Amino acid sequence: MKKKRVECHYYGRVQGVGFRYWAQMQGSKFKLTGWVRNEYDGSVTVQVQGTEEQIENFLYGMEHGHRFIRIDELKVSAIPIKEGESDFRVTY
Structure with missing residues (x-):
């Protein structure tokens, strides 16, 4: 299956x-x-x-699965694939 990468900007109580x-x-x-x-x-x-x-499931889960989060606005844009990435992490 073809992979894609998106960048999401979440606004609200996040x-x-x-x-x-x-x-x-x-x-x-x-x-x-x-x-x-x-x-x-x-x-x-x-x-x-x-x-x-996978990305659609992720986006749905982000909006519907956590009772303390409130998303007022979400901006999603396609960006280039990043090769060699092996996990999902929190960065600072």
Whole structure:
């Protein structure tokens, strides 16, 4: 199956609520690679790589699985594949 990579910018109640660790759990659950980090403006950036279906499942899980997270806005854009990545991690 063809892989793709997307960058997601999440806005809302996404810092101080376990969002990054939830993203890491979802990334691992769906066997994706990438990373997640907090931004200085209060948003969170995620880069995730996998199949279309894996990424769709990840995005759904991020919006519907954690009771403390509130996503007010999500911007998703396709970006180039990153070769050699082997896991999904929290970065700082």
